[in-house]
Amino acid sequence: MVAVLLAFAPASDAQTLLDELRTANENHPKLQSKRNAVGSSTEGIGVARSGYLPTVKVTGDSGPEYVDSPTRRTTEGHRYYKGRETAGITVTQKIFDGFSTDAQVDQAKAAKAMAEADLRVARKMVFSEGMSAYVEVLRYHKMIQLARESERKIAEQQNLEDERVQKGSGIAADVLAAKQRLQVAKVRRLAYERDFQVYASIFAQNFGHAPEVSKMSDPPIPATVLPIELESALRAAEDESPMVETASFKIESLSEQKRVMEAGYFPTLDLIGKANYENDKNATLGVRRDWSLLLTATWELFSGFKTDSQVAQATFNATAAKDDHLDAMRTVANEVRSAWHKLNNAKESLDLQDNAAILAEEVWEAKKKQRDAGKATVQEVLDEENAIILAQIERTQAYYNIIKHSYELLAGIGRLELPVIEQAATLPPQYPGRMAVPTARDLNRQQSGASSLAAVPVSAHKDEAEGVRSRMSDLLRQSDQSAARKGQR
Numbered sequence: 001m002v003a004v005l006l007a008f009a010p011a012s013d014a015q016t017l018l019d020e021l022r023t024a025n026e027n028h029p030k031l032q033s034k035r036n037a038v039g040s041s042t043e044g045i046g047v048a049r050s051g052y053l054p055t056v057k058v059t060g061d062s063g064p065e066y067v068d069s070p071t072r073r074t075t076e077g078h079r080y081y082k083g084r085e086t087a088g089i090t091v092t093q094k095i096f097d098g099f100s101t102d103a104q105v106d107q108a109k110a111a112k113a114m115a116e117a118d119l120r121v122a123r124k125m126v127f128s129e130g131m132s133a134y135v136e137v138l139r140y141h142k143m144i145q146l147a148r149e150s151e152r153k154i155a156e157q158q159n160l161e162d163e164r165v166q167k168g169s170g171i172a173a174d175v176l177a178a179k180q181r182l183q184v185a186k187v188r189r190l191a192y193e194r195d196f197q198v199y200a201s202i203f204a205q206n207f208g209h210a211p212e213v214s215k216m217s218d219p220p221i222p223a224t225v226l227p228i229e230l231e232s233a234l235r236a237a238e239d240e241s242p243m244v245e246t247a248s249f250k251i252e253s254l255s256e257q258k259r260v261m262e263a264g265y266f267p268t269l270d271l272i273g274k275a276n277y278e279n280d281k282n283a284t285l286g287v288r289r290d291w292s293l294l295l296t297a298t299w300e301l302f303s304g305f306k307t308d309s310q311v312a313q314a315t316f317n318a319t320a321a322k323d324d325h326l327d328a329m330r331t332v333a334n335e336v337r338s339a340w341h342k343l344n345n346a347k348e349s350l351d352l353q354d355n356a357a358i359l360a361e362e363v364w365e366a367k368k369k370q371r372d373a374g375k376a377t378v379q380e381v382l383d384e385e386n387a388i389i390l391a392q393i394e395r396t397q398a399y400y401n402i403i404k405h406s407y408e409l410l411a412g413i414g415r416l417e418l419p420v421i422e423q424a425a426t427l428p429p430q431y432p433g434r435m436a437v438p439t440a441r442d443l444n445r446q447q448s449g450a451s452s453l454a455a456v457p458v459s460a461h462k463d464e465a466e467g468v469r470s471r472m473s474d475l476l477r478q479s480d481q482s483a484a485r486k487g488q489r
Contacts, residue, residue, distance in 0.1 A: 017219040034119040041112040048108040051101030080283040098266030103259035114249035120242030130206035136199035139400040147189035222424035240414035247325035258314035264307035267299035339409035346401035353395035
């Protein structure tokens with residue numbers, strides 16, 4: 001099903017993980033939305049600080065004014081109708097508001113910090129999903145290739161069994177068994193193709209275009225920026241995780257909200273200056289000018305227990321935020337522990353799969369020698385050759401699990417950021433203790449003596465495999481001819 005792998009059009013000249021994350025960081029709509037939220041919260045600080053500054057209001061009116069009242073008719077004997085003009089200015093400076101403005105400014109600063117931490121949370125989610133999709137696309141692309149190779153070998157074995165049955169030297173049950181194995185191999189390949197399409201869709205969602213596998217490469221394992229001990233990872237997560245930061249700033253914001261509500265217990269003092277100009281206003285002929293500068297005090301002595309309820313509500317909200325902070329710390333700690341153990345398990349699994357691949361190749365070599373000595377059949381040799389491919393599939397799983405879980409651990413401790421990933425891609429790896437995960441070069445090393453097929457691409461093994469199959473076909477024909485001569489005798 002080649003169309004499945006080629007259904008995605010190219011989108012750029014290079015699709016390394018670092019390049020894709022850079023593009024997502026600039027263009028992903030979720031991150032754009034969070035940046036706008038940070039800008040909004042920044043303006044909120046200016047809104048809160050406006051309480052420190054005076055307010056200036058200017059009023060004025062001009063137009064005809066009509067007055068007709070019993071008093072006017074009694075004293076003046078006629079109604080009043082004339083144009084009027086007024087102008088006024090009021091300057092108000094807040095002197096004391098129960099520390100409400102101070103609390104609002106601090107709350108706005110906490111809101112901005114929370115918005116910035118929320119941006120980091122969103123970036124972590126986008127990067128984590130994108131990284132996972134990137135790695136899974138590479139994983140299933142390679143596993144599809146291996147599954148096709150396995151499928152081809154089983155089909156070849158089936159053809160050999162058919163030839164033997166037609167020549168009278170084979171067993172029909174062996175043909176049926178080969179067909180059954182071929183069906184299992186096809187089902188396995190279809191499952192890989194399904195998963196490839198799923199992760200390709202997630203890739204397009206996060207990076208804005210479909211993957212082009214030919215331009216993608218295995219991401220570097222960020223071992224240089226990972227803690228070497230689990231306790232160090234947990235401490236780093238407490239200090240650097242954006243989820244924990246968001247919860248901390250939420251506590252601070254709601255604590256300041258409580259201070260804002262407590263301002264209702266205090267009086268307010270305002271310095272108010274006014275100046276007015278009136279001409280023919282309210283049936284008073286001529287110009288009137290006045291000004292005043294007053295210190296005004298206001299104290300609400302009873303509000304129907306409104307202030308008490310607002311303070312109690314803010315207290316509950318702040319307490320709930322503290323519980324959310326504790327929950328965030330536990331959640332992050334669980335993510336770190338899970339990623340840590342998955343990474344170490346994947347590393348151990350890769351070591352085992354490397355050994356399994358080496359053993360599978362050694363068994364295959366032994367079967368070839370047995371076949372040359374007449375102690376093994378061609379079908380047994382083909383079975384062992386297919387076992388090498390299956391071992392390589394399992395090794396591919398373990399290899400990409402190491403990459404994926406490394407970045408999951410990096411995300412869990414709050415370090416899945418572009419500068420850190422760039423550093424991981426440029427610094428030479430250091431692998432102390434159990435965190436000694438191999439690089440791509442280590443994973444493609446050649447073993448002394450028998451080389452590990454799990455570290456060699458299928459294409460590198462193809463020429464040797466073709467030669468072996470040719471020799472197998474010759475041996476099979478010789479065996480059939482020998483059996484035919486015995487039958488004639």
